[in-house]
Amino acid sequence: xxxxxxxxxxxxxxxxxxxxxxxxxxxxxxxxxxxxxxxxxxxxxxxxxxxxxxxxxxxxxxxxxxxxxxxxxxxxxxxxxxxxxxxxxxxxxxxxxxxxxxxxxxxxxxxxxxxxxxxxxxxxxxxxxxxxxxxxxxxxxxxxxxxxxxxxxxxxxxxxxxxxxxxxxxxxxxxxxxxxxxxxxxxxxxxxxxxxxxxxxxxxxxxxxxxxxxxxxxxxxxxxxxxxxxxxxxxxxxxxxxxxxxxxx
Numbered sequence: 001x002x003x004x005x006x007x008x009x010x011x012x013x014x015x016x017x018x019x020x021x022x023x024x025x026x027x028x029x030x031x032x033x034x035x036x037x038x039x040x041x042x043x044x045x046x047x048x049x050x051x052x053x054x055x056x057x058x059x060x061x062x063x064x065x066x067x068x069x070x071x072x073x074x075x076x077x078x079x080x081x082x083x084x085x086x087x088x089x090x091x092x093x094x095x096x097x098x099x100x101x102x103x104x105x106x107x108x109x110x111x112x113x114x115x116x117x118x119x120x121x122x123x124x125x126x127x128x129x130x131x132x133x134x135x136x137x138x139x140x141x142x143x144x145x146x147x148x149x150x151x152x153x154x155x156x157x158x159x160x161x162x163x164x165x166x167x168x169x170x171x172x173x174x175x176x177x178x179x180x181x182x183x184x185x186x187x188x189x190x191x192x193x194x195x196x197x198x199x200x201x202x203x204x205x206x207x208x209x210x211x212x213x214x215x216x217x218x219x220x221x222x223x224x225x226x227x228x229x230x231x232x233x234x235x236x237x238x239x240x241x242x243x244x245x246x247x248x249x
Contacts, residue, residue, distance in 0.1 A: 018085045021078045022050050022058040025071055027094035029063045032129045038211070042093035042163055045213040049220065050089060066094070068125040068138055072147070079150040088151050088158035088197070093213065095124040096164025097137075107133055116142060121166050148197060158197040163212045167201040198226075198248040200233075212237070 024046050028039030043062060050058055061070055075090075082088060097104045098121040099114065108117055111133050120141035129136045138144060151158065192199075202212040219232035230246045 018087060019083070020055045020057045020087045020089070021082055022055050022089040023074050023078065023091070024050075024058060024060045025066050025090070025092045025094065026060070026062045027066045027124070027126050029126075030095070030124070031064075031127050032131075033095065033124070036095060039093045042091075042213040045217050046091040046093070046161070049217055055087075055089065064126055066126045068127055068136060071125055071138060072143060075144070075147045075151075079147045082151055082154050084154060084156070086155055088155050090160045091163070091213075092123060092161070093163045095128070096162065096166045097122050097124065098166040101166055104130075104133075113139075120145075123162070123164055145193065148194065152194045152197050155196050158194075159200070160197055161200045161202075161216065163202040192249055195249050198246065200246050 024043055026039045026043030026046075028036050030036070040062075043060065047058065047060070059074055061074065078088065097108075099105055099108055099117050107130060108114065113134065116139060120139060122137045122139050125136070125138055127136055148160070200216065215233060215236045219229045219236065226246065226248075233246070
């Protein structure tokens with residue numbers, strides 16, 4: 001399917017009967033692990049982007065409200081309520097990880113998540129607990145993909161932004177040196193799974209908080225053409241080891 005080249009044509013396409021569903025998840029203070037500077041700035045920036053696009057129905061989960069249960073509940077509610085021609089947006093700012101994360105890789109393997117996390121990544125909700133990993137992480141392919149697929153089948157256009165470490169790490173393995181920009185954190189195979197959702201990942205490895213969201217805001221504000229947004233992100237972050245990626249069908 002060939003998408004419109006305008007990233008905000010689908011965001012701003014107005015149908016009198018269409019509704020907007022927006023979810024912002026921002027976690028700067030964690031219950032059991034190190035806090036994350038800049039997440040509050042990210043939340044403010046994403047709210048600014050949505051309000052500038054005249055999106056009023058915004059659910060914000062910050063810090064202690066951004067538990068695993070609450071995040072998945074809000075997404076489940078949207079998946080049930082959203083209808084054709086409605087628009088969906090999700091922004092996540094917080095800790096992320098994968099099997100290639102030196103800090104948690106061994107722990108994931110110890111609890112038997114090697115196969116489950118083979119071609120995907122994870123995000124850490126507020127209540128992520130390193131002592132109870134299986135019950136406290138949100139796995140892209142297991143927890144998020146079914147909900148996003150349900151939403152994707154109902155809508156015509158959606159946007160997801162993950163500003164987290166390893167948010168595109170699932171595209172690599174230990175032997176690869178080059179970047180394959182086809183799959184993303186949510187995939188189980190080599191193909192991008194969504195027809196109607198555009199996905200923007202902040203980084204292939206670690207991410208500097210507060211930087212990506214500000215640059216994304218600037219790039220979208222300057223020009224809504226998708227290719228221009230993509231080039232703008234790469235140009236603005238070329239001196240950083242972060243490699244932002246825009247994925248869509």
